[in-house]
Amino acid sequence: VNIMNAAEKSRRLTETASRVSRKWGAGVLRLAQPPRPLDHPALPTGFPRLDAVLGVGGLPRGNILQAVAQGTAGLTTLALTVLAHAQHHHEAATWIDTPLTFDAEYAVSRGVQLDKLLVVRSANYLSDVLYTLVSSRGTGLVVCDMRNPAAQLPTATSWTQIATAAASTETTLLLLSESRANLLVYPAALRLQLQQERWLRRGDAVSGVRVQVEVVKNRYAPAGRCVTLTIPFHVRGGALDL
Amino acid sequence: VSRIIVAAWLPFFNAATYRTHHQIPDEQPLLIATSRMVAACDARAAKAGVLPRMPTRQARILCPSAVVISPDKTLEETALQSRLTALAAITPLLEYEEMGDPKRIDPMQAGVFTFDLETLRSAEARKLAKHMRDQLHKLSPAYGMGLAGSKFTAFAAATQGKDLLTITDASAFLAPLPIGLLPLDAAWERRLRLLGLTTLGQFAALPLDAVYRQFGKRGLFLRQLAAGFDLRAVKPFQPQLVEQVCQTLDYPVRQRAVFDALLTALASDLSARLQQRGLMGRTLRLALTGENGKRRERRLTMQREVSGVVFMDKALRVLVEAFQPFGEGITAIDLTLTDLVPFAGYQLDLFDHRGAQWERLTQAVEKLSARYGRDAFTRPVERDRTARLIERRYGFQPFLMT
Numbered sequence: 001v002n003i004m005n006a007a008e009k010s011r012r013l014t015e016t017a018s019r020v021s022r023k024w025g026a027g028v029l030r031l032a033q034p035p036r037p038l039d040h041p042a043l044p045t046g047f048p049r050l051d052a053v054l055g056v057g058g059l060p061r062g063n064i065l066q067a068v069a070q071g072t073a074g075l076t077t078l079a080l081t082v083l084a085h086a087q088h089h090h091e092a093a094t095w096i097d098t099p100l101t102f103d104a105e106y107a108v109s110r111g112v113q114l115d116k117l118l119v120v121r122s123a124n125y126l127s128d129v130l131y132t133l134v135s136s137r138g139t140g141l142v143v144c145d146m147r148n149p150a151a152q153l154p155t156a157t158s159w160t161q162i163a164t165a166a167a168s169t170e171t172t173l174l175l176l177s178e179s180r181a182n183l184l185v186y187p188a189a190l191r192l193q194l195q196q197e198r199w200l201r202r203g204d205a206v207s208g209v210r211v212q213v214e215v216v217k218n219r220y221a222p223a224g225r226c227v228t229l230t231i232p233f234h235v236r237g238g239a240l241d242l
Numbered sequence: 243v244s245r246i247i248v249a250a251w252l253p254f255f256n257a258a259t260y261r262t263h264h265q266i267p268d269e270q271p272l273l274i275a276t277s278r279m280v281a282a283c284d285a286r287a288a289k290a291g292v293l294p295r296m297p298t299r300q301a302r303i304l305c306p307s308a309v310v311i312s313p314d315k316t317l318e319e320t321a322l323q324s325r326l327t328a329l330a331a332i333t334p335l336l337e338y339e340e341m342g343d344p345k346r347i348d349p350m351q352a353g354v355f356t357f358d359l360e361t362l363r364s365a366e367a368r369k370l371a372k373h374m375r376d377q378l379h380k381l382s383p384a385y386g387m388g389l390a391g392s393k394f395t396a397f398a399a400a401t402q403g404k405d406l407l408t409i410t411d412a413s414a415f416l417a418p419l420p421i422g423l424l425p426l427d428a429a430w431e432r433r434l435r436l437l438g439l440t441t442l443g444q445f446a447a448l449p450l451d452a453v454y455r456q457f458g459k460r461g462l463f464l465r466q467l468a469a470g471f472d473l474r475a476v477k478p479f480q481p482q483l484v485e486q487v488c489q490t491l492d493y494p495v496r497q498r499a500v501f502d503a504l505l506t507a508l509a510s511d512l513s514a515r516l517q518q519r520g521l522m523g524r525t526l527r528l529a530l531t532g533e534n535g536k537r538r539e540r541r542l543t544m545q546r547e548v549s550g551v552v553f554m555d556k557a558l559r560v561l562v563e564a565f566q567p568f569g570e571g572i573t574a575i576d577l578t579l580t581d582l583v584p585f586a587g588y589q590l591d592l593f594d595h596r597g598a599q600w601e602r603l604t605q606a607v608e609k610l611s612a613r614y615g616r617d618a619f620t621r622p623v624e625r626d627r628t629a630r631l632i633e634r635r636y637g638f639q640p641f642l643m644t
Contacts, residue, residue: 069258104624104636115621121618202566218500
């Protein structure tokens, strides 16, 4: 009877692991460990109340995060505000614009510095683009606007690879998607659901929007919490949570 | 040894605050109202039929002799904070809440102070409660006080309006009281009344599983309260750190330049005070009073705490822009900074930080551009800010050109 000893088993396991890692990327195989604490401070969203609800003081770095909403629920505004804060913390930022709707003027009005921003205007090859950007350590935050039904989205396996790359490079990947599309990215550490409550009016003019944000999934703190945000339209830079 | 909780119930508490501040005689009815809606009123106006959230026009018809004052959140908060600070000398285990659900109209507009005297001996607790009563009598002429072993029972005892009602048998005391005393919203109360439940005793007598089936977990909690079991703790009072500067002007200011100079002076004053205390703050509130006595307020939360005059001045400019044009002179400026924290330095943004990270990003874009072409990887640039067509104001240029 051929009984392998422990050293032989260990050698074979190491070989297999290195083969899998070569084929699917470094880090796809990991030893089971308790959840690691955040090495770096979280990325503030610009809304102190939302930061408090998220449990770690903002968006956890090195993770895939997903924000889901229907139109006019403040999703773009929230993403631009996060992006402005990331730039404020000296992070290069990237916006992947699959629906080709990026509004530079509105971005500036939310405090985004255009000279420190890469905008990828394509709905193709997303899997490769995301993996290359995330694994390059060249950007601290990647916002991927996936609200284009024709976009070539990564497969489940690719999402896992991207999540692994994000974890090792401390890059935050924020995905924006529509609730109609029912696109749920499994490795996402955080999922936010935004819903418009009402428009804020001053006289006849619309001055902002009141939005309810629900934390549907959270790997770092209890999920299920809700917060109501007031998003004014007229604010330029600085003050964001009125 | 059971706990001793003292609750003080002060009807028309908000109106009493305004009456004291504006020194309005006791015999004069009082309305706290905007031009559209009543926010609060005193007992005399309430007797005439005035209710909160009633149109001001209707309230004026019901009570024509009433003095009308504009609501002032800053005054309410400041007065409450100073009262809580004074009462915290008795015990820091002190809570204040306005009665019931905020969506419901409370005709008595009461404020409730709850004190936890922990395990003090009964005689001493009564002595201390009398001392509290003397303190609270200054705040509101009408009041009720209750002493019991739990928060809800003490509150229910206080609402009876007695000088100091001590409860030893909670369930027997609560049984005949109306079910409206529970913290219910209007829909819940209606539902209970439709089921024929009008007293706390009737609700407490329901079987647990029936309550759970009908009302869920919240129902079980309410049933416990109705039966006299209330394990909720009184949250310790933490004084809110606030810095405030006010300026009342001798003549109304109409010129923007003068107004801006006044704001800068106030910001400078506020900044000096903060730096003296070693604090910085995050939420700035600016209240302006017009010639007709109308007060408008705007609030701004900044990205980070500040104490410097330059930042404060900049934030004030943003706040001023948020006001609609006044169309009249300004007679008073009130500037408040809250969310104060101890001073801490931070790195100034003096240098371009596009160092190694930017280089790595450029390399990644070079790789991607080689695979998929340069046109998809862009940088937004300003073209003509004054262009009438939005799409001409900004454009995109290939990222690698830069």
